Amino acid sequence: MSAPSATARPTLGAGMRLQWEPAQEAHVLLYPEGMVKLNGSAGAIMSRCDGVRTVADIVTDLERTYDLTGLAADVTAFVELALQKRWLELRA
Amino acid sequence: MSAAPAPAPVAVGPPLWLLLELTYRCPLHCVFCYNPTEFARTGAELATADWIRVLREARALGAVQLGLSGGEPLVREDLEELVAEAHALGFYINLITSGVGMTEPRIKALKLAGLDHIQLSFQDSTRQMNDFLSSTRTFELKEKVAALIRGHGYPMVLNVVLHRLNIDHVGEILAMAERMGAQYVELANTQYYGWAWLNRAQLLPSRAQLERAEAVTRSFRERVGNRMQIYFVVPDYFETRPKACMNGLGSVFLALAPDGTAMPCHAARMLPGLELPNVRAHGLREIWYQSAAFNRFRGEHWMKEPCRSCPERGKDFGGCRCQAYLLTGDADNADPVCELSPHHRLVTEAVAGAERAAAKPALLEQPLVFRDHRTSIPLVPGAAEPRR
Numbered sequence: 001m002s003a004p005s006a007t008a009r010p011t012l013g014a015g016m017r018l019q020w021e022p023a024q025e026a027h028v029l030l031y032p033e034g035m036v037k038l039n040g041s042a043g044a045i046m047s048r049c050d051g052v053r054t055v056a057d058i059v060t061d062l063e064r065t066y067d068l069t070g071l072a073a074d075v076t077a078f079v080e081l082a083l084q085k086r087w088l089e090l091r092a
Numbered sequence: 093m094s095a096a097p098a099p100a101p102v103a104v105g106p107p108l109w110l111l112l113e114l115t116y117r118c119p120l121h122c123v124f125c126y127n128p129t130e131f132a133r134t135g136a137e138l139a140t141a142d143w144i145r146v147l148r149e150a151r152a153l154g155a156v157q158l159g160l161s162g163g164e165p166l167v168r169e170d171l172e173e174l175v176a177e178a179h180a181l182g183f184y185i186n187l188i189t190s191g192v193g194m195t196e197p198r199i200k201a202l203k204l205a206g207l208d209h210i211q212l213s214f215q216d217s218t219r220q221m222n223d224f225l226s227s228t229r230t231f232e233l234k235e236k237v238a239a240l241i242r243g244h245g246y247p248m249v250l251n252v253v254l255h256r257l258n259i260d261h262v263g264e265i266l267a268m269a270e271r272m273g274a275q276y277v278e279l280a281n282t283q284y285y286g287w288a289w290l291n292r293a294q295l296l297p298s299r300a301q302l303e304r305a306e307a308v309t310r311s312f313r314e315r316v317g318n319r320m321q322i323y324f325v326v327p328d329y330f331e332t333r334p335k336a337c338m339n340g341l342g343s344v345f346l347a348l349a350p351d352g353t354a355m356p357c358h359a360a361r362m363l364p365g366l367e368l369p370n371v372r373a374h375g376l377r378e379i380w381y382q383s384a385a386f387n388r389f390r391g392e393h394w395m396k397e398p399c400r401s402c403p404e405r406g407k408d409f410g411g412c413r414c415q416a417y418l419l420t421g422d423a424d425n426a427d428p429v430c431e432l433s434p435h436h437r438l439v440t441e442a443v444a445g446a447e448r449a450a451a452k453p454a455l456l457e458q459p460l461v462f463r464d465h466r467t468s469i470p471l472v473p474g475a476a477e478p479r480r
Binding site: 014015017019021022023028030031032033034035091 | 108154156157159170182184186208209211238246249276282
């Protein structure tokens with residue numbers, strides 16, 4: 001699988017659910033008989049993958065929210081990994 | 093619960109996984125069922141309101157993955173109500189079912205109530221063997237349920253329990269799964285607890301059978317690629333290191349039996365001296381954090397040699413306490429699956445026995461015991477009785 005383009009619109013994979021868990025102080029990705037506790041950056045990216053925003057939109061939003069620059073490579077790499085793991089899929 | 097509960101020796105996190113065995117009633121009579129063999133002697137099932145209270149308390153503690161199992165959970169007429177409550181609370185809800193009792197109206201109602209996932213079990217790829225192993229006529233019905241599951245937008249997840257009598261059908265089982273459009277297939281080799289322990293001499297496969305089944309699975313995997321995820325769970329008896337059972341008892345997993353008995357693993361009922369608390373008498377927070385039963389195997393204080401000084405003790409926590417107890421008679425011993433255990437020969441001898449038995453096909457020296465009320469007896473005399 002190749003890296004997603006800046007115009008791709010990632011959304012949660014089928015059967016996946018993402019929610020904030022106060023007891024774990026983390027975003028948690030839930031799927032059939034399993035779960036992944038996401039770290040802060042993964043949670044921030046995943047919670048913006050709504051099938052509407054493009055990868056570029058997500059980068060812009062994160063850079064503005066956290067007052068950072070140059071996040072495109074990191075975000076793209078994470079989205080690629082998450083696509084491989086089926087945590088995310090691309091909205092056609 | 094004892095008057096002076098042991099202090100928790102380690103930092104205890106929330107019970108992230110909650111398993112509710114809603115009922116021991118089941119239309120099937122599977123020879124490998126892990127339910128306690130004395131299930132018919134356990135107390136009355138919790139009422140709807142009790143289960144709902146348990147769901148609320150567990151969610152408040154941080155539980156988030158919910159398994160609804162049994163027995164057959166579909167025999168509970170309040171299943172939809174429990175699912176709706178669990179969904180409103182924010183649980184991810186997994187239904188673990190034989191499919192018997194699933195109909196179009198019920199699956200619609202469950203979907204509407206917020207059920208996230210259904211795992212459907214098959215006993216074999218052929219009607220004859222499926223029906224024989226479960227002592228029922230259910231094969232065609234299960235095929236219909238598989239279609240219902242797919243038709244309602246659920247991922248098709250099949251679970252097939254393997255053992256000597258069906259493991260040679262793995263190729264056919266995978267072909268059946270493919271025909272049904274399965275996305276996930278769990279080929280779970282029988283582990284030996286409950287009814288499976290009773291039938292171990294007939295169910296344990298030979299090493300040659302296991303290796304053939306693994307080879308068939310590998311080549312099937314290569315052919316179907318990403319379309320189907322196949323998990324092949326090797327029986328513990330063929331391993332040389334134990335599994336990290338439940339990630340350590342009392343670490344993330346909390347199971348409730350139909351009568352409200354709280355257990356750090358679904359087989360823990362058999363462990364002698366473990367006074368399992370009941371949700372009828374105690375709150376879930378107290379049970380999880382303070383009860384002697386849930387603290388009994390936390391940390392390392394209970395370990396004996398060779399676990400106590402083993403560099404791998406933080407990885408596998410000494411393996412499975414129930415397996416240690418069933419095989420050696422002492423739940424504090426190393427799981428004898430580990431080749432470092434002084435009792436490891438109990439496992440290798442069982443495997444050797446299976447080799448001999450597998451060499452004489454279809455000649456069962458003792459009959460299989462099918463799980464039903466008539467055959468229900470305590471596996472271990474004097475095993476832990478539930479406290480009320």
